[in-house]
Amino acid sequence: MSVYTVISYICLCVPRKYQRGIEMLSISLCTILICEYSMDPTSWHRIRGIIMIAAMKAVSISLDSKNNRNFSFNIWEYIAYIFSPLTCIFGPWMSFYNYKAMTTGRTVERKLTIRQIIVLWLQDLGVALKNFIVALIFLSISNCFAQWFIPNYISDGKWFTAYGDALSFRSSHYFICYVSSTVLSLGGVTSLIHPPTSTPTELISSTMTPATITRSIDIELPRSLVQVVISWNVPMHAWLKSYIFRPSINHVGKFNAVILTYLASSLLHGLNFQIAAVLLSLGLYTYIEFKLRNHLANTFNACIGSRRCYSSSASSVKSIIGFCGGTECRYQLNSKNSIKVLLTNIGFSLLAVFHLAYLGLMFDTSELQETGYNYLHTIEKWSQLGFASHLIALSTYIIYYLIT
The missing domain is CATH 1.20.20 (F1FO ATP Synthase)
Structure with missing residues (x-):
């Protein structure tokens, strides 16, 4: 951890004109891969989260300093930011701006x-x-x-x-x-x-x-898998969106940016086949669901998109299944005036619960959790369910392809 902090700070000292924006991310991923192969699996599994949070902090401060000429810090502020006892163990990621806001704001x-x-x-x-x-x-x-x-x-x-x-x-x-x-x-x-x-x-x-940090009600009663991904870890979602997805979307396109984002997330979690398989599956699932539901919503002018319309007149549970119909809903048909829209949203919610059960099956309480799960464990667990979730996702994509 100390060695990584020193190396990352040296990287931050490189003049801006020589920075390309990916140096810190490359150093962080290389550090994680070295630890993955050189450390004892049990020990690495215990400190993996700490290294991941430190890497996220280093990447964010690197890109923020590159894109903002008024962004400044010294080595002591950087060390305090990386080793902050509030976030270095359990997380979550906190931007350097918010860290400064915390330390300076409390002096009032x-x-x-x-x-x-x-x-x-x-x-x-x-x-x-x-x-x-x-x-x-x-x-x-x-x-x-x-x-x-x-x-x-x-x-x-x-x-x-x-x-x-x-x-x-x-x-x-x-x-x-x-x-x-x-x-x-x-x-x-x-x-x-x-x-x-x-x-x-x-x-x-x-x-x-x-x-x-998390929105459990949005995960247990999801409107869509897109909402699950956003609500699972709100700070990490913000980090991935700000520092991976948005910078890459103009260079590789939206679909490739989505896959690249989930790939970066899986690498930050370590070289683990199970986590990579789950995250990449989620990436494909959410992209297919978003495109299909967005197309259906625009075609039928119905509030059946993957993201709910926020309305002050709807409770949290009702808004999850699409029961909005307030002044902020831009669609003609919604769950208040159309039973078909309500049933459609409930159907997609049940489908999201189905996918969550399938993807979360391999994270059981077996002895492998102490060292990390291997690819055989993942394939075995999914094969017990006949790879049903992946087949349904493939069928969903075929339906989207045919109607467009």
Whole structure:
């Protein structure tokens, strides 16, 4: 970790006119690959996430400094950013701008009264306590209820077992995300996207918006797989979109940019066939679903796109299945005035749940999780379900190809 920090900072010291934008990403990926092959699998599997977060920070600060001449930092700020105890272990990725906003914004507390400081601390403590309770709930679901409920009350069906294993894996992910949110809240970070504040009033109001890392309700009751990808890890999605997808879309096209984004994500997670297979499958699934639903939405002027229309008049659960129909919906037909639109959105939601059960099946509780899963484990798990999800995705693409 220390060696990588030194090498990455030396790379950042290269004059801007000699930088091409991919140096830091190349160094980071090479570091991950070297660790993948040189370290003990068990040890590497335990620290892989820490290296990934550090690589994301280094790449983001490299591209930000290249694209913004007013962007400046020194070696001590860089080291503090990389080794920040709030994010270096559990994550999430935080941009250097937001890190500076956190460190400089909290200095305004020196201008506050004792009462205002106590209010701030109590707010942070309340948010941290709420996140920690939610984390414990998801930990219980992951280790207990997901494994007990389905085998006891559902007959021996391989798809129910697959859904139970996938639910256990997703719940463990939610647990880590909410633990991370707890750490951020205890450190005074309650928003990942607000600018530096300059007045005590703005500082207090900014703490009322919690830092969002994952949106579990959008994943468990998804409108589409696109929504699942966005909600799985919100900061990482923002990183991939800002530093991989957008810079590459003008050079390689939208489809290739999508594949390149998921490929970069899989490499950041390490050279693991299982993760790469899942992420690349998700990339193909989401692209096909987005194109098909967007085409159908424009053809029938119906609110059946992969992304929901946000409306203040709809609850979160209703908006997930497309029950909007508010003033912000730009389509003539929606779930309020057409039962066909409602049923279509529910059908796509169930299809997304089906794909999640299939893709999450191999993340089980076997002994392989300590060292990482190999390709035989992935193929075996998917073959037990007849590669049904991939066949359905292929059928979906054929339908899209025929109607366009």
